[in-house]
Amino acid sequence: MNILSHGSAKRSTFSRILRNMLNLEVIVRWVLAIFFLVIAIFPIYWLFNVVFSPPGTAVAITPRLFPTSFSDGMVKIQQILAKGPFLKATMTSFVYAYFQIAGMLLVTSLAAYEFSLFDFPGKNVLFTLALTGMMVPLAVTIIPMFRVVVALKWVNTMAGLAVPGMASALSLFIIKQLMEDIPRELIEAAEIDGASHFRIYWNIVLPQSINALLTVSILTFVYVWGSFLWPLIVSNKPDGYTISVLVASLSGTTAYTPIDQLVAAYFLAAIPPVLVYIFLQRFIVDSVARSGIKG
Amino acid sequence: MKFLRKYSKNYFFLLPFFLLFGVFFLWPIVFGIGASFTKWNGVHTPSFIGIDNYAGLIQSPSFTKGMHNLFLYILIAIPLGVFIALIIALLVNQFKGFWHQFFRAAFFMPFVIPLFLAAAIWRWMLTPEFGIVNVIIKSLGGPDIKWLTNPTAMLFAVLIVDMWRAAGFNMVILLAGIKAIPSEYHEAAKVDGASTIQQIFYITLPLLEPVIFLVVVNAFISIIQMFDVPWLLSRADYNTQGGPQQGMLFPVMDMLGTAFGKQRYGEASTYAVVLLGLALLITVIQFAIRRLYAKR
Numbered sequence: 231m232n233i234l235s236h237g238s239a240k241r242s243t244f245s246r247i248l249r250n251m252l253n254l255e256v257i258v259r260w261v262l263a264i265f266f267l268v269i270a271i272f273p274i275y276w277l278f279n280v281v282f283s284p285p286g287t288a289v290a291i292t293p294r295l296f297p298t299s300f301s302d303g304m305v306k307i308q309q310i311l312a313k314g315p316f317l318k319a320t321m322t323s324f325v326y327a328y329f330q331i332a333g334m335l336l337v338t339s340l341a342a343y344e345f346s347l348f349d350f351p352g353k354n355v356l357f358t359l360a361l362t363g364m365m366v367p368l369a370v371t372i373i374p375m376f377r378v379v380v381a382l383k384w385v386n387t388m389a390g391l392a393v394p395g396m397a398s399a400l401s402l403f404i405i406k407q408l409m410e411d412i413p414r415e416l417i418e419a420a421e422i423d424g425a426s427h428f429r430i431y432w433n434i435v436l437p438q439s440i441n442a443l444l445t446v447s448i449l450t451f452v453y454v455w456g457s458f459l460w461p462l463i464v465s466n467k468p469d470g471y472t473i474s475v476l477v478a479s480l481s482g483t484t485a486y487t488p489i490d491q492l493v494a495a496y497f498l499a500a501i502p503p504v505l506v507y508i509f510l511q512r513f514i515v516d517s518v519a520r521s522g523i524k525g
Numbered sequence: 526m527k528f529l530r531k532y533s534k535n536y537f538f539l540l541p542f543f544l545l546f547g548v549f550f551l552w553p554i555v556f557g558i559g560a561s562f563t564k565w566n567g568v569h570t571p572s573f574i575g576i577d578n579y580a581g582l583i584q585s586p587s588f589t590k591g592m593h594n595l596f597l598y599i600l601i602a603i604p605l606g607v608f609i610a611l612i613i614a615l616l617v618n619q620f621k622g623f624w625h626q627f628f629r630a631a632f633f634m635p636f637v638i639p640l641f642l643a644a645a646i647w648r649w650m651l652t653p654e655f656g657i658v659n660v661i662i663k664s665l666g667g668p669d670i671k672w673l674t675n676p677t678a679m680l681f682a683v684l685i686v687d688m689w690r691a692a693g694f695n696m697v698i699l700l701a702g703i704k705a706i707p708s709e710y711h712e713a714a715k716v717d718g719a720s721t722i723q724q725i726f727y728i729t730l731p732l733l734e735p736v737i738f739l740v741v742v743n744a745f746i747s748i749i750q751m752f753d754v755p756w757l758l759s760r761a762d763y764n765t766q767g768g769p770q771q772g773m774l775f776p777v778m779d780m781l782g783t784a785f786g787k788q789r790y791g792e793a794s795t796y797a798v799v800l801l802g803l804a805l806l807i808t809v810i811q812f813a814i815r816r817l818y819a820k821r
Contacts (some may be wrong), residue, residue, distance in 0.1 A: 255721060259619050263628055266613055270632050270693065273646050275686075293657055341542035350535040356543070361551055365808055367750035369777040370801040373793050374553035374560065396731050397545035427534045456639025457676060458753045459777075463785070474641040481645050482760055489649070496646055500638060507637040511630055515635070518694060519701035521739075 239394065240464060274500065281306060281497045285490045306494035313487075315468060316495060319476035326461075327454040331447050333396035339443065342402055343431050346409035347417055357406075363399030376463050390464045391467045391472070395454070401446040408442035409435060445513045452503050452514065470491060473499050534639070554801070560794035567790045578795040588796075590767075591776040594680060598775075600682055603744050607737060609688060610695035615725060617696065629700065633693040637677045640690065644757035647686045648673065672759060676772035683773060691747075695740045702736030703729060738814070745807045747802055750754050752777040762786075776800060 233431060247355060280287055284301035297303070310316050345348070345357050375394055384390030420430050436443070460474040471479065477499055480487045487495070507514060561578055563571035582588050617628045635643070651672040658671055672682040710728050719727070755761075755775050759768035763786035764821050766775025776796065784793035 259616065262612075262616055263620070267617070267628070267631055269689070270635050271645075273650060273689070274634070274638065276650065277646060293597075293660060337541040337545060340538045344535050344538050348535050348571060350532045351726040356539065359551075360542070360546060364545065365746070365804065366550075366554070366801065367746060367804055369750040369752060369780070370797045370804065371550060371557065373780070373790065374557040375549055377556070377790075378553060390659075393545070394549040397542050397549065402542065415755075427538070431538070452637055452639075456641060458639070458641040458756075460668070463781075469570060474639065477645055478757055479643060481648070481757075495651065496642060496649070499642055503639060504634075504638045507634065511633075515629065515633055515697055518697045521698060 253416055274307040274504070277493065277497050277500065280443070281494050282307075303494070307498065310491045310498065313491075314499070315471065315476055318469075319471045319473045320498075322465075322470060322472040323455060325388060327387060327451050329392035330454050332448055332451050333393065334398050334401055335443055335447065337396055338398060339405055339436065339439065340431070341489050342405035342409050343435055345402075346406045347412065347414060347435065360399050360402055361471075363397070364403065368386045372459060372463065384464075386465055386470045391461060395460070398446070398450065400423050401450065402451075404446050405439060405442045409439055412438050444510075445517050448506060448510050448513045451506060451516060455503050498524050557794045557797050557801075560791055561798045563791045563794075565791040565794075568788075571791060574791070578792050578800075581792060582795050582799070587771065587774065587779050587782075588776075589773045589781045590771045594767075594772070594774055595751070596749070597778055598680060598683070599745065599748055601680075602687060602748060603741060605684075606688060606691055606695065606744055607740055609692050610699055610740065611737070613634045613692060613696040614699035614703060615729070617700055621722070621800075629697065633697055635690045635692070636694040638690065640753035642758060643686050644754045647682070647689070648758050651682055651685075674769050676768075676770040678711050679759070679768055679772035681754050682758055683751075686758070687751075691744070695744075698740055698743075699733065699736055706732045714809075738811070742807060742811045746804055749803055749807075750777055751775045752781075753795050 279295070279297045282297035282300055284299055284302050285306070310460070322454060345353065379385055379390045379394065382390075384393070416434060417430055420434055425433070456474065457472075458474040458478065461475050462478070465472060465475065468479075477495060480495060481492055560571055562575060563572060564574045564577070565571035602693060613632055617632065620628055638646070647666055651659070653659060653671050653673070654669055656672075658672070663669060670678055672678050706729065710732070711724055714724050714728055729800050752775065755767065755773040756778055759766065759773040761767065761778055761782075766778040766782050777800070780793050780796035780800075783796060
């Protein structure tokens with residue numbers, strides 16, 4: 231900005247805006263961004279669009295771009311909900327997520343408490359051992375894991391679904407990192423005041439770690455809602471289907487469900503994780519971003 | 526005694542985690558490695574047969590096919606996936622304020638759609654002739670692609686679903702890496718008159734190398750366990766997997782068929798050990814390369 235001539239400054243601001251609008255870099259930037267945006271959002275939009283359109287538009291040679299009928303969508307949703315298994319599977323998935331999150335919070339926060347705030351022999355070895363859990367793909371251990379569940383007589387039970395995933399190395403890691411920020415003087419002061427090991431955990435450390443606990447709960451919810459391989463193996467009776475196994479079986483070769491209802495089922499199954507994402511986006515994206523800075 | 530009294534409370538609090546970790550992670554690994562040397566149908570007691578399972582696996586056509594698909598997929602998906610994620614990350618980084626937040630959130634969105642659902646939705650959109658993808662391709666004058674039955678196109682159907690979902694995830698990691706680069710570098714370059722493109726090639730990319738590396742290793746590990754998408758796209762069950770000519774067969778799918786379809790648990794355990802070996806190999810190579818970089 232030129233201090234000497236105010237008049238020409240105004241004109242040059244205007245021409246700068248004009249130049250900016252025609253700036254090739256800016257145009258390319260927006261064109262690319264909108265291009266990728268369409269690809270990222272389209273399948274989700276298309277699902278919404280087809281559900282809220284008259285029946286028979288799920289596959290059509292001349293598709294409509296915008297939803298036309300709210301009531302038709304509600305009819306499809308009622309039809310899929312009227313089929314008992316869908317509601318049952320939704321409930322199963324919520325209960326599965328609830329138990330896995332509750333158990334995971336307890337065991338990982340206890341372990342994170344020790345790893346982050348205390349020193350004891352074998353600490354590093356044990357922590358490194360726990361971290362191998364993040365590096366070994368689940369698929370590698372799944373068959374012997376299933377045999378363990380068989381031996382415990384947990385096949386087709388909620389325990390069989392939820393318990394094996396509770397000792398999550400990723401959750402342990404995230405909680406431990408945040409607990410490390412709690413000043414050790416605080417712990418020592420409480421110890422001198424005679425607070426027990428458990429009291430310090432429960433009354434001092436846990437309240438300070440709410441953010442970490444919330445983050446791992448949200449991540450676990452999204453993970454459990456989407457988990458497919460483990461429920462497919464361990465919960466193999468229709469009565470115990472999770473939402474993932476049910477959707478797979480509805481769209482499989484043996485079951486016949488009209489495409490309009492199928493699309494409504496996909497739409498409903500997408501709602502919980504999308505809602506969680508819209509309202510709690512920061513927790514999910516930040517925890518992913520942090521893994522990048524660490525690397 | 527004194528030692529025990531001093532640390533017993535620490536170990537006691539670790540116990541629940543390590544009990545579950547031992548029963549559902551460590552023991553399965555040890556047991557699986559042991560079972561890979563046995564003939565075992567899941568009912569009778571396993572009997573030791575040495576490395577017969579490993580020899581049998583190498584000769585099995587479905588193992589060869591699964592590995593072939595896996596390596597072909599790695600060869601295409603990793604460079605392409607990193608390239609797309611990098612473009613998007615650099616693009617989002619060009620926006621400031623509201624639009625930065627908006628695009629970051631929007632591009633990450635597909636990742637919260639579970640794999641099973643992404644596969645189901647895309648299978649519907651990839652329906653031949655009437656599916657929306659083929660309707661668009663045909664309206665642009667392209668051919669009607671049989672995404673789910675043509676053995677060559679099938680692998681690309683998996684690729685589409687995978688790229689759609691993973692791009693935003695990798696973008697967020699890369700973007701965090703880009704932001705961690707001290708802004709002085711860019712300011713200095715700007716003073717010297719470097720263009721945006723020059724800054725990307727001479728500052729951002731070289732400094733981003735460790736993060737790109739992390740994304741590549743992540744991608745390797747996740748492709749090794751590729752399961753949900755090809756399983757659902759090919760309408761697999763325990764008896765048949767991978768669709769026509771097994772064009773979508775991935776090792777984990779074959780492993781499941783071997784265990785629960787053919788009831789050959791010994792052989793399936795061998796499969797798991799081979800996959801574990803692959804994952805370890807990649808981790809070891811990662812550490813080796815890291816060390817090499819650190820020395821320079």
